Amino acid sequence: MTGFDLASFGAVALTSLLALAFLQAGTFFVARRLGRYNVVDVVWGPGFVLVAGVAPLVGSGDGARALLLFALTGIWGIRLGVHIAAQSRGKGEDPRYEEMLERSGGATERSGGGTASASAAVAIRKIFLTQGLAQWFVSLPLQVSAAAGPTRGVGWIVLGLGVAVWLVGFCFEAIGDRQLARYKADPDRGPVMDRGLWGWTRHPNYFGDAAVWWGIWLVAAAVWPGVLTVVAPIVMTYFLVHATGARLLEKSMEKRPGYREYQQRTSFFLPRPPRSGGS
Structure with missing residues (x-):
């Protein structure tokens, strides 16, 4: 491949979106089980690593550049995920999410330091959907590169x-x-x-x-x-x-x-x- 393949980019964009949707859905169920939604911060970096890994498998772009981008994204994303996980271990809900859910009518009572009874619909829309779309949009350089030539x-x-x-x-x-x-x-x-x-x-x-x-x-x-x-x-x-x-x-x-x-x-x-x- 020597140029940019628009059809390949379309496949990469759709696959990346689906991969992030599965990641956010899985994170949502883990968050509900833990009783706190700040676990979503842990998968912020790894979500980009997921796109950097999936995109070249679907796209027809230059393999060497895809490997480089995967390495750069992976080193950054995994370190960030591990760091945030260590920082949040043993702590309650992030005040940002508590305030966000309360403003939206999504938190009615607290249990164990978290917002366990927050409305699932509000949490999905305000937190998980928002983060997933942000990950997809910010990762556009990875997606476009996966459909471009050498x-x-x-x-x-x-x-x-x-x-x-x-x-x-x-x-x-x-x-x-x-x-x-x-x-x-x-x-x-x-x-x-x-x-x-x-x-x-x-x-x-x-x-x-x-x-x-x-x-x-x-x-x-x-x-x-x-x-x-x-x-x-x-x-x-x-x-x-x-x-x-x-x-x-x-x-x-x-x-x-x-x-x-x-x-x-x-x-x-x-x-x-x-x-x-x-x-």
Whole structure:
């Protein structure tokens, strides 16, 4: 195959959608059994790994690039899934989901720290369907690449740049999470985490997540029409900054002593050297 196969892309898109639907359905039943819906966060990363694995099996695109994208997505997605699972083990429901379900009339009583009696219909629509569609949309670079021909010429430079951006993002996310874990385990820690990467950006994990997906997009953009899927990393970055990520977290963090000063000296999202003072 030397070009882009539209029929192949259609098959990849449909198969990816079905695979994610089965994943979310299975996650929903596990969540109901556990009595908490935040288990859906654990399969956020692995859902993309599923698409990265399924897409090239159905598509007729370049196998070498598909293997690279599977490796990049797999390393990121599995690490993220394991990390979130460890973070949520033994804890109750995420306050975000409790608030969301209560606003929608989906939580009527609580049991064992969870929202066990939340309306199944509301939970499916507000949480599982929303996440599944978001996974499908953000994974469009993987899907389009699985129906595109081999990388040639200047495309190799774009692909190499994508791998470099992915590596920067993965390091920021993984190292940032590790530094935060060490901070939480330190009995002599201060009220605000401002060490390491957290001194360069207040959200190194969210920045890293965004960079990972810009890198994956660049790898897909190495061949036509992968560049057209740029809307995917834009949407991912929007979620990480505004919708469910950094801005939302800042609302609660601003209540901590010293956090206002931390905001003044440390970049919000994009890394840069800390300022000595001012805004």
